[in-house]
Amino acid sequence: MNLHSMKLVTIVCESVLEERIVEVLGECGAHGHTAFDVRGGGSQGTRSADLVESGNLQIQVIAKPAVAEVILQRLHADFFRDYAMVAYVGEVSVLRPDKF
Amino acid sequence: MNLHSMKLVTIVCESVLEERIVEVLGECGAHGHTAFDVRGGGSQGTRSADLVESGNLQIQVIAKPAVAEVILQRLHADFFRDYAMVAYVGEVSVLRPDKF
Amino acid sequence: MNLHSMKLVTIVCESVLEERIVEVLGECGAHGHTAFDVRGGGSQGTRSADLVESGNLQIQVIAKPAVAEVILQRLHADFFRDYAMVAYVGEVSVLRPDKF
Amino acid sequence: MDLLTAIQANLLSPAVLFFVLGIFAAVSKRDLKFPESLYTTLTIYLLTAIGFKGGVAIHQAGIGAVWLPALCAIALGALIPLWTYPVLRKVGGMSVADAGAIAAHYGSVSAVTFIAATNFLKGVQEPYESYASAFLAVMESPAIIVGVLLGKGVLGGGRFSLSDPGIRHALRDAVLGRGVLLLVGAMGIGALCGKRGMDAVEGFFVTPFQGVLALFLLEMGMVAGRRLGDLRKVGAFLLVFGVVAPLVNGFGGVALGKWVGLSTGGAMLLGVLSASASYIAAPAAVRLSIPEANPTFSLTAALAITFPFNISFGIPLFFEAAKRISH
Amino acid sequence: MDLLTAIQANLLSPAVLFFVLGIFAAVSKRDLKFPESLYTTLTIYLLTAIGFKGGVAIHQAGIGAVWLPALCAIALGALIPLWTYPVLRKVGGMSVADAGAIAAHYGSVSAVTFIAATNFLKGVQEPYESYASAFLAVMESPAIIVGVLLGKGVLGGGRFSLSDPGIRHALRDAVLGRGVLLLVGAMGIGALCGKRGMDAVEGFFVTPFQGVLALFLLEMGMVAGRRLGDLRKVGAFLLVFGVVAPLVNGFGGVALGKWVGLSTGGAMLLGVLSASASYIAAPAAVRLSIPEANPTFSLTAALAITFPFNISFGIPLFFEAAKRISH
Amino acid sequence: MDLLTAIQANLLSPAVLFFVLGIFAAVSKRDLKFPESLYTTLTIYLLTAIGFKGGVAIHQAGIGAVWLPALCAIALGALIPLWTYPVLRKVGGMSVADAGAIAAHYGSVSAVTFIAATNFLKGVQEPYESYASAFLAVMESPAIIVGVLLGKGVLGGGRFSLSDPGIRHALRDAVLGRGVLLLVGAMGIGALCGKRGMDAVEGFFVTPFQGVLALFLLEMGMVAGRRLGDLRKVGAFLLVFGVVAPLVNGFGGVALGKWVGLSTGGAMLLGVLSASASYIAAPAAVRLSIPEANPTFSLTAALAITFPFNISFGIPLFFEAAKRISH
Numbered sequence A, B, C: 001m002n003l004h005s006m007k008l009v010t011i012v013c014e015s016v017l018e019e020r021i022v023e024v025l026g027e028c029g030a031h032g033h034t035a036f037d038v039r040g041g042g043s044q045g046t047r048s049a050d051l052v053e054s055g056n057l058q059i060q061v062i063a064k065p066a067v068a069e070v071i072l073q074r075l076h077a078d079f080f081r082d083y084a085m086v087a088y089v090g091e092v093s094v095l096r097p098d099k100f
Numbered sequence D, E, F: 001m002d003l004l005t006a007i008q009a010n011l012l013s014p015a016v017l018f019f020v021l022g023i024f025a026a027v028s029k030r031d032l033k034f035p036e037s038l039y040t041t042l043t044i045y046l047l048t049a050i051g052f053k054g055g056v057a058i059h060q061a062g063i064g065a066v067w068l069p070a071l072c073a074i075a076l077g078a079l080i081p082l083w084t085y086p087v088l089r090k091v092g093g094m095s096v097a098d099a100g101a102i103a104a105h106y107g108s109v110s111a112v113t114f115i116a117a118t119n120f121l122k123g124v125q126e127p128y129e130s131y132a133s134a135f136l137a138v139m140e141s142p143a144i145i146v147g148v149l150l151g152k153g154v155l156g157g158g159r160f161s162l163s164d165p166g167i168r169h170a171l172r173d174a175v176l177g178r179g180v181l182l183l184v185g186a187m188g189i190g191a192l193c194g195k196r197g198m199d200a201v202e203g204f205f206v207t208p209f210q211g212v213l214a215l216f217l218l219e220m221g222m223v224a225g226r227r228l229g230d231l232r233k234v235g236a237f238l239l240v241f242g243v244v245a246p247l248v249n250g251f252g253g254v255a256l257g258k259w260v261g262l263s264t265g266g267a268m269l270l271g272v273l274s275a276s277a278s279y280i281a282a283p284a285a286v287r288l289s290i291p292e293a294n295p296t297f298s299l300t301a302a303l304a305i306t307f308p309f310n311i312s313f314g315i316p317l318f319f320e321a322a323k324r325i326s327h
Ligand SMILES: Nc1ncnc2c1ncn2[C@@H]1O[C@H](COP(=O)(O)O)[C@@H](O)[C@H]1O
Pocket: A012, A013, A038, A039, A040, A041, A042, A043, A044, A045, A046, A047, A056, A083, A084, A085, A086, C030, C031, C032, C033, C034, C035, C060, C061, C062, C063, C099, C100
């Protein structure tokens, strides 16, 4: 089986940002994403999900290493300062590298 | 602490496949799985979750490397062509290798 | 871009434990967590989510390697024997190491 | 009331207008963010309520009155794919898989279209056999089975095996899917409880019913509206098919209903059922058993063409037809 | 109405039949896919509605009428674990943890069983003290505390420490869990608002109430049905216990109710509460504080044996008993 | 009824008491675990119901009666940020971003406060222009736009560009957010359907309405209660502002309402709208367009101070004011 290395970028952030981040991911060259609602806590306090304002969201993107790097840079430049957000990258392998 | 290497297989696919994939995982030798509903977008369009038909699902399985490989092969053979699906593998460590 | 290595600890367990585990994570030195409801199956049977008792939960924590190790040890000591639970660790990279 | 008045009254009903609002929201990309569980909850409520009411009606009418028209309904459901399939193949130039898939959708039925039709009848104060939801219950499965057989190419000696896990799951879904189980189950409960049971639960299953339908149609409007963009992809043939098939099936259903002795309202409901296309049971079963069929074709036709057509124009049309044939 | 008629009428009520439908769906592995949030929402509605109605009743009856029977209810809840624990240990051969866990479940109460019993009384037009939901509110916690103490082995000098985080969380849950808070809170609100408040919210808390219960029992049927497979695992003793314990507790509760001056309906409700086993508050608290107890035992007994027994046969039986004692 | 009686009656209404229960649950850290989808579902229901009823009222009153007071309402919404911004800057010493953000919240409106006010009027049997929900619909957006402009520093020549994606998303949300779409959409439907449509859906949109509001306020109480802890963080100025601003805006709104010819009930509703602060539309739009503003300030003021103040004391106060001015 022929596995190919990819990056998995995970973003946890305020729900209000969903549309904007999906837009940014497309601009950075990602070909897809997966999102779901989460709850959590961090430096900016506990986030439940009863008001959209205080809702929390996890977005996962599989992307080529170069794209993943661009994504992180954009997140850093556009969102890290002002919003409750965590982002991290991991290594994964996929069968169909052309999909990402 | 004695950590053991395992594979984490993640599958994102159409909700309609949940039962079938859980069946396949068992056939491949996995001993458990975790699933939850997600939304997302990829090569086959945006998937929200308002109709089961267009629903989206994430399934995660921890398995021995050999089992993980069999799982990927089965997914490739049985589903990749016809269904909206993404699958990837990552490395993780666990304390109780006999559980998986 | 300056990426820093961190550990991602993932715990899948009975919903009833949510508050206690968040407490434990804080005691171990973690600075945040993300949680969401899942369904699944493992050695202790199928867990749906219709009663809290049989509900299932996934918790993710990004933490320094030393903290991650402490977390696993605490989970092992306090929960592994009596509760339906799976825990695993993976490698991730982050931009702001001081957050974790 | 003549046809134009009926159409106008129907178009100005809360149900249809909420549907239009949903389409508008989807088209103008204003996601109303209806929670997924709300959609499921409303479905469960509508199926249970309509089933329960039908069961109470069976209790009152006796099973003797129900079996013959129910048999006709089953036959209708199984036959519709048999004429739509060759048309889709020959006139539409569709592949075996796609033609079978679409045939399954159009033979099967849409519960919400049926419910909208009963509300229409209530609005114009036209009586109907309230056990008609039994037809809804029995028409869901046969067409799916016939359509899947066609789509797997049994006509051309194609491969069809019960050991194929997709087909196994699909048939189980088709024969006793959750929709059928809820509907038939609630119907059985209604038939056992009768009037006394209805008195107890009327405040939940009857009082808010029409309003719940309106809210549900708001959601359906969003679902349909999101599919509008796919209209370009399905081609002119399917656009025409999505209007002509319900007309043919609907008038056929009305005629059969009259022939088997149903009232004007009852015949109209049988027509609406024939005209309606499934967008819940059929899509799931077809996706599992004919994965090579393109779901965009069947779903766009069923949801973005036939469903809106039926609830806006089809319902008053079939009502008018049922009145005409009776005179 | 004699006992057989009462049992038959109860078995043919929408509530019980929907429960049976739920069991059927679970046993035939047809997941009806009720969203998780629907379960929670229905629970919130039922607890709030029953609490509010009870509060309005307290407003009308005066607290003076309530305190004595409520005290009896508390005593009942605390005493039931004390007799069930030794039986489970000696006759059933259960471990300390399992016996304490099961005792906690059977001393505590099931709100839905109570609500089904009030609906039964409404159906047979038997009056009852509508402030009886106060008994429901006060019986949930004491038994859990006693059961947990027993299960941690305090009788045998076992370790029990308030610094154990599991016990800390569990006691907090037991004393002021969400069920109790909703129930007691809504009751307080009803007591403050009285009739005028009821007039405002009747269309929500009363009109659809019985139907909502039917829908909830459909869901409970699925939950119970999924546990049926575990019946083999729990052994013959627990099967018998799951029927005998509610009978003993139920008749005891009826007798105590009569003794303290409750009406036939009220005594029957106290009996039903004693007979019922908790499947929400107790499981969570016990899981946190006695993790070494096997939840399969207590939950299967409570959900798959005692709950169905009570809502089908127990309710008419305790009603009959309450009528007999009164004459 | 004098002011004290009105306040007391309001405080003892189910709606306000359920709100207090929610606060208690949050403060005592007893999470009632209301599912997220329940919150959204209740919001959808309340907005649709109030919109639909308003639309039916417009159908009956004619658009001619509505446009002038609606225009006043728009003006009110746009003007409120213009006086609150300088006060927040100069007296409160807030940053440009924070002052603009808070001004946007206080100019915009809270639908639930409005609904609670209509329920109050129903309780005291005071008639009002039921098309008043039109004011609710038109007041949501203008204030947000003005507030965002202020918060981006346009007064001080600050940077404000429509190509900023945050501002783009925010303005789209503000002009046609989901709240406005549901409200205006349902209102249009009501206006088209009139009485006949209302007859069909009354059992859903009217019968349970007040009870649903009570349940929703239970949830709002939890949301507000969780913010109480932030009161320490916002400083004394904002505490005072959170009570004084609604008083000033409320009395202003009542006076304007009277001046433009509204009835006592209608003027009171316009006052309540002016007094209320948005906690749904404004927060989302402001978060996207003025990310540098601290949401703790605006949300704590709106949710933990102004909202509770309005539904407990504000509503009877503005009612009293409306009565006084009329004499
Ligand atoms: N150490 C962490 N591990 C996992 N998730 C985290 C962590 N820190 C923060 N988060 C998530 O990221 C969200 C925003 O974090 P923050 O900006 O730190 O408030 C939180 O609500 C959590 O869901």
